[in-house]
Amino acid sequence: MLFRERTDVGEAKEMFLAAIKGMERTELLPATSSIGRVLSTSILAPRNVPHYRRSAMDGFAVRSVDLIGASPTNPVMLQIADDVLEGTCAPVNTGDYVPDEADAVLMMEDTISIGDMIEIRAQLHPGKNVGAIGEDVRKNEIIFNKGHLLRPCDIAVLASLGISDVKVYAKPVVAIIPTGNDLLPLPGDDVPPPGKTLDINSLMIGEYVEKWGGIARYCDIVPEDKQLIEDAIRSNLDADMIVVSGGTSVGDKDYVPAVVEKLGKKLVHGVGLSPGKPTALGVADNVPILCMPGYPAAGLVALFAFGKPALKKAGTIPHTPEITIKATLSGKIMSREGYVSYARVILEGDIAHPLMTAGAGILSSIAKSHGFVIIPENVEGHEEGSIVDVVLIE
Amino acid sequence: MLFRERTDVGEAKEMFLAAIKGMERTELLPATSSIGRVLSTSILAPRNVPHYRRSAMDGFAVRSVDLIGASPTNPVMLQIADDVLEGTCAPVNTGDYVPDEADAVLMMEDTISIGDMIEIRAQLHPGKNVGAIGEDVRKNEIIFNKGHLLRPCDIAVLASLGISDVKVYAKPVVAIIPTGNDLLPLPGDDVPPPGKTLDINSLMIGEYVEKWGGIARYCDIVPEDKQLIEDAIRSNLDADMIVVSGGTSVGDKDYVPAVVEKLGKKLVHGVGLSPGKPTALGVADNVPILCMPGYPAAGLVALFAFGKPALKKAGTIPHTPEITIKATLSGKIMSREGYVSYARVILEGDIAHPLMTAGAGILSSIAKSHGFVIIPENVEGHEEGSIVDVVLIE
Structure with missing residues (x-):
């Protein structure tokens, strides 16, 4: 009944991603x-x-040949005009068409206006301040x-x-299959009867799927029945990815991983992820299947650790780094040896307060925390006062 | 004609934000x-x-009193049943209702099943693995x-x-006013005539406004006419913020900052930002006005440096840190003394290649670069091989 297998998060992710082909459909x-x-x-x-010779400055279009020899002691005077001819210049603004006869633009700041003339005290290279066609x-x-x-x-x-x-x-279509006899569909304006839980995971998964660039396909709640779970997965093998929520632990009715194995290949069941240990990963008909724990906090961590990279790969969407900030821990964070631990923290300026009620079943830990401190398998935890990276919960 | 004023970016931003009230409308x-x-x-x-006593584990609901004294040498046997009575236990899955008579849940892993009995080799605290109501x-x-x-x-x-x-x-409404005699509205399926430029800034600003949580109000292109610019700004003083693109340099027809001063208060004209020096900031009727350079690359930098924080403040939207990654420079980056420089780089793994054609008018520098290396006023630049923070262009 115990998880005999406990695959490292990195290894599990690598196996899962290796089984995912990128998107081929286009639109x-x-x-x-x-x-x-x-x-x-x-x-x-x-x-x-530009598709025309464009002035890069506010100033005057000139023929650079007219300015040869210009210096503070030997200034050149040019007449302001509409056209650029020998001895004349034309005012141009940034972005303007530079008259064909001109080959340079003199910056406004480098001229002295005297009536309808300007005085220039320096030479100008041909092409100066003129954006060439196709530049x-x-x-x-x-x-x-x-x-x-x-x-x-x-x-x-x-x-x-x-x-x-x-x-x-095309955006990858992600089928979301909630399982559990105790689940009720949303909305839940009335308090569910004892022992019944609202299926909030589908909504949570679906909203993240959309945020990450996928299309959420919401499926009906499936009871804890091997055949019905198989039917639900089978009928969604046209999707680009399937996320099954619940039914992946070691209880009597946790059929999901076995069904995945029957339909295709179970790659991993049980990962070194805390919370999120019961996660299973598999593939059937080239469709990656993430079986995540039904508990929202554990499910969320599994979704971030495996669902997000898998969706990106299924959609051929480039990886974008997470938003991470440095913070100082106001208290100790413990972690579980052999597990990558996602410790939830509340940020207050650059102080990170560890959240004490961090069980997998604790819904409020999601609402209250700003981010995760992700602690690798081989690190025991962090002491109070440590400076840590906090990955913001997007 | 020169910018006599050149306000520090930090100071300019502080003055601008101080003039912005947060959002008051709600929905x-x-x-x-x-x-x-x-x-x-x-x-x-x-x-x-939970609104009922919830099992935190897959296992058996028990009366902890039945297990007093249980040990490996003195195991206790319980009968598996539907109800929990003296000497019986009821199977429960994670999340299940814990029968009223039970006060603890024994983990599946800590039991040995023998027919319809389980053997237990340890005591259990009352409340163990039971989520209390409101916990x-x-x-x-x-x-x-x-x-x-x-x-x-x-x-x-x-x-x-x-x-x-x-x-x-409510989302802040941002009026976007493009100015310029040479501007043509999108779409631009045909090549514009020489000297004419497509107004791509409105689209760029508008798409960022929407991305950052605002509502873009696209206005018609306004010619370089003081009265028309004034009319355009005045008729948008019902917005939460105004962004004027173009007409903010020191050319003859750069009327925008003067109009802002007439309608309200010009806070800053000319900032130590490269590209983006001609940026002006002001406020009229409590509406913040960002006057950004018409050149797309300079405009984009001004939009990131001032427009984004202003929009967030106008919308009472919490600040989210930029996505930043560490990279090693493959070449030297020069910066302009006294200016905060936004150097554009292309990322290739963890190598950042400085973009050479980084002029304000160079549109392709936006398309080709992945991020900015932001160099403070008092830093001269970065040598090849330096490790720098690259802020991704979102």
Whole structure:
């Protein structure tokens, strides 16, 4: 009945990720709807930027030849005009078209205006302060590589190039299967009867799936019945990933890992993760299956440790580092030897207060904590006053 | 014509933020639509969690009195039954209702099954492995404080408490006013005529505003005309913040800062920010106004340095740290003395390659770079091989 197996978190994750193929489906989207999406093809610039000789400064467009020999002791005077000819200059603002006859732009700050003339006390290189055609982006150069995650600034770049549609990877569909005889579906305006629990895990998993770039497919609650669990998993093997919540411990009715083994391959059951030990990982029909503990806090940790990287890989979504801040512990944190421990902490400025009620079943520990101090297997814990990295709970 | 003023970035930001009041408008939202929103009132738990005595383990509900004296040499046998009476025990799974007569749960792992009996070799404290009513969340305790940013896990906590609606701060409305005679509105499927530029800044600003939790109000392009700029700003003083793009340098037609001064107070014009020096900051009718350079790269830096913290304050949205990673520079980064420099870098694993074409007008520098190395005023730059913090461009 005990977990004989207890796979290291790192090893378990590696096995799970190795079983996941990246996304192959793509879709064409308006560029303005593609923020947070991942390019499935590289994008070439369809035109030059700038597409005209552009002034890089506010000042005067000049012929540099007119300024040869200019110096403080031998200033040159130019007439302000609409056109640039020998002895004239034309005012330009940053970004303006530089008249064809001009080959340089003199900064406003380097001139002295005297009526409709300007006095110049220095020479200027040809090309100075003039953005050449294609200087910024050259037509046909790769502007974004395949696999690039599109940011708001990138959308602006695409718009400037007249690119209105982009080909991106489809979002991975994640089927969420809650199991348990004691579960009731949300909403739960009334207090559930004793022994019954609201299925909040589906909502929690689904909202994180959407946040991480997937599509949540919410499934009905499945009773603790081997055949029904098998049916539920089997009917979702068209998804890109399956998360089963509950039924993965060592109790009489914890059928989920056995069902996964029957349908495909159980890679791991029991990991060195605290909370989250009963997590099982498997794959069936190339679909990764995360079986996470039904207790919300343990489930959340399993979701962060395995679900997030798996979803990113299933969606070919680049990894983004977690937001981590340094803080000083106001108390000791104990950890469990041989386990990666996710200790919950409350942040108050740069002080991290360990949360005492940190059991897997303690829902409030999620609500009250700002982040996790993740303690590796081989570290015993942290003393009061230690400076630790706190990974914010997103 | 030169910027006589050049305010430190830190000082400028402090002055700007001091002029911004937090959000006062609130709205009632379904809890499931409130992720990323900020609570405008604290939330009290309307009920106990658990609301029944809950088993914390898979095992057997027992009367601890039955196990007094149990030891390896003196094991106690209990009959497995549906009810817990003297000498009987009832199987329970994690989360199950613990029968009223039982006062402890024996872990499955600590028993030996012999037919319909179990053998127990240790005593058990009363209450062991039984979650008391209200142990997790006590009715009427504060579960979330006013000002809390709601995360997916919090929505699950709200659902478990039967809370279906939450009162949150309204999103700050940010009016975006592009200025410039050479600007053309998007989309720009055709190459604009020479001297004309597509207004990509509005899109860039708007998408960041939405990402940071605001509502973008896109305004028409305003020509370089003092009265028209004044009209545009005046007609948006009902917004929570105004961002004006362009017209803030020292050219003839850079009227924006003067208009801000006329309508309210210009706090700063010219900051020690590179790129982004021409940034102006002001306030009119209690509405903060960010006047950012029209050049996209400089505008983006001004938006990150001033627009983001201002929007967060205007929306009473808690600060979230930037995602920062350590990297080794593959080349030297120069900075401008007296300026906070945002040097753009390309990341390749943990190597940061400085981007050479880093002018304010260089659009591709945004597309190609992954992050900024932010160099303080008093630092001259970084040598090749230095380990630096790279702030990812979100």
